[in-house]
Amino acid sequence: MNFKKLKIPSIILLLILIVVAIIYIPTIRKAILFKKAMALDNLEHTFINMDEHIPTKKVDKAGKPFVFPRIKNITLPSNFVYKESEFDTKKYIDSSYTQGLLFIQNDTIQYESYWRGQQEDTKHISWSMAKSYVSALFGIAIEEGYIKNIDQTVDEYLPEFKGSGYDNVKIKDILQMSSGVKFNEDYSDPNSDINRYWEGFVFGGSQDEFAATLENERPPGTYNKYVSIDTHVLGMIIVKATGKSLTDYLEEKIWKTIGNEYGAYWLADEYGMEQANGGLNAALRDFAKLGRLYLNKGNWEGNQIVPANWIDKSIIITEEHLMPQSENSADKGFGYGYQWWIPEGTEGEFMAIGIFNQYIYVNPTTNTIIVKNSANENYYDGTNPYSSTFVHIELFRKLAHMNE
Template structure:
């Protein structure tokens, strides 16, 4: 163990007792008390990358939160660093059961990660996961935290938020606020009138096939940086996406991943609903699933939610969302998400060959290439919800991977495959 890592383990108990929460847009998270069966690690792999010279997880700021050394704090406190809107929890949480023991499983690490066989302990020793939760039906089988994170921390979603946005579009259609996904975006977001995104049908925004030029390569100079700067530090609103206004293909002709398309969907939702997206999410999803803690969504200067990213929630509520999807959009007997919309969301409108990403793509949702009904919500730097409806199996994974293209994502998928082998398909 390096001197920095040793110092970290020595000072963490003091930080937990004496730390204070700085002022921010939201108060420190409130969640149900820690339950038996939760396992926490004050450290984690590669501590020197994530701690300062004093062996501490340094506090992130708007200027530093993306850097690896600040990411442990920044990724679990983003709604205090930036302005955010509350997604209110349910009056009474929907309870979880607890398995008597964690599953004794092994998985095969991919060759790009050196191969070998590992169990859950081995996975966490090799990967900078801040949280890992595995649930089947109403039972939690694994709940782990690292880097002094806990079940009270709201972990950032990054692009997992895109799938949440697509769910809300479906609900807005069911409620009649959006007449048809064949409508052009500008019908509901008049500030986009006359722009290429404004002329794009909602359907093709949902499938990332608008045909509007947008480069998302995570090299620090791409269009994602321009979008994020406009949303988090600039004027926000429609101007954040109108800067991308060159059409390269007709809508629906090609697939290209672009966070701007989800932000356009957010503008459509705001215009159609005529109320904050966070409030609608609370009413239609967060409270019906019995969420135990308030969630949050970062907003720009206009009050618009950054629907392409920056949603935050505690792990057990992410798992409740995942189980809603695994159960065909139902909570108990209540159909929360229309079943036909969920089927459209989670089938491959573009195949893995067309995306070039191993996954196929549905409505803002990644579809496993087996096309067996399993799918994923994915965010950069290791944020993941994997869903297998046939097994009623959900894996929630939050992390501080140092790079957006980190190969560790392949190992998370390998762990998921190990879980699928361990848990049988469910009847019915």
């Protein structure tokens, strides 16, 4: 064998390995660090410092902030009941790893407190509460004529989805989490689709390309099944139709117009597309302002921000498969609107909900808004009452009715 002939190819191979190392080692290191950050005992820090791990896009605060009137913090009720089990309120707040709790009634802050590193100006990850912001932006985009109507199909705006699970699926079905797309949303399963999505996102992959790989499972508009990528597709449509990023559109149409006190940031992939389904980071009181906007039918101090008819349609159940106890729903006990959850009840309540117990709860009957940020280490334990949304709702209802 003539080793002289191998000398130049070996150098080329070495150069290739060096280039690959330069490109990929930082990304791999970042992914390893993020996996460590998402360990249950690190969540308290991670959830208020997501910008340490993932690229972001900045949302500027309002020039003239809206400030809720407030009173001295009320004394919280000592206990509340869920299915004949009594819970100590303070223990429940602590044992659900609460970082921020805000209770507003009749447009006045009744109670506001922070724990575990969060403060009033801290930007906390919204997780899936961001979906409700995307819904609001969608309604605005329709009102402004960028999007014709929700009976149009995805591929009319995104032809790259031809042949995918979103081909010929109506926008309405995506808004109502009824796309028919096959997807496993189980965060506790390391091999689930949602975790595959997250792995790609952290490694710098394209969310758009990931969405195009999904396949159909059942006829659209027949079954309510939560698929986070549905919201990403809504975000893609907004960007394509308006020609603006989600960040810019949010800042222009909502953030500054409702007087948000602090800036925010949206997590984004390496291609600049925001994580529409859960990447918004904001302060507790600014999250509450979305609740106030919807409580007032999209009107903010005399200015109609989100169309009132869009609000009405967003927070009611219009199809049988969206009913809380429908056999055609994967989420028993909750109804679903346009990216808003609708609990069983008679008071018109609706909620934005994110994993690890993030909530914007709105009760129109009692004129109540409650926001809770959490970093619940027990979230994956389905038997733990301190991670249960159903138990949280009873806490919120206790607060909403405590003055009666």
